[in-house]
Amino acid sequence: MSGSSTPLLGRAASAAFPGPGLLWRAGAILATVGVVTGAFGAHGLRKRPGVTPDNIRAWETAAHYSFLNGLALMLVSLHPRFSVHRFAGPAIAAGTAIFSGSIFALVMWRDRLKWLGPITPIGGSVLIAG
Numbered sequence: 001m002s003g004s005s006t007p008l009l010g011r012a013a014s015a016a017f018p019g020p021g022l023l024w025r026a027g028a029i030l031a032t033v034g035v036v037t038g039a040f041g042a043h044g045l046r047k048r049p050g051v052t053p054d055n056i057r058a059w060e061t062a063a064h065y066s067f068l069n070g071l072a073l074m075l076v077s078l079h080p081r082f083s084v085h086r087f088a089g090p091a092i093a094a095g096t097a098i099f100s101g102s103i104f105a106l107v108m109w110r111d112r113l114k115w116l117g118p119i120t121p122i123g124g125s126v127l128i129a130g
Contacts, residue, residue, distance in 0.1 A: 019083070019084060021077070023076055023093070024077040030093065030097070041056060041063055045059055055107045058103050058106070059103065062103035062107075087130070090130070091127065091130025093130075095128070099123030099126075100123075101123075103120060
């Protein structure tokens with residue numbers, strides 16, 4: 001089949017952005033970040049001074065969303081229509097990065113990054129739109 005591909009091998013040069021290969025890789029990265037941050041939250045985060053049970057729950061939520069949305073993005077990359085959609089995949093990737101990333105940053109550096117608090121719901125909204 002001319003121009004056909006799998007998410008791992010990419011598409012023909014004329015393929016639309018973002019393309020299934022990019023979405024697959026972004027999903028794999030987000031899922032990996034979810035696993036790594038989840039493990040850190042379960043083991044290393046509790047040892048940091050000033051970390052509260054609420055901080056740990058927020059961290060776990062962010063890790064959970066990163067992992068699940070990474071898997072969802074990998075599934076989107078397999079769909080014949082949505083894998084080349086200009087909004088769905090990028091919105092899931094960006095929304096997850098903003099949502100989870102802002103929570104991770106707030107838990108780690110709340111005193112220095114208080115301005116990130118209002119950013120978290122924006123990431124969630126972009127994620128939902130995707």
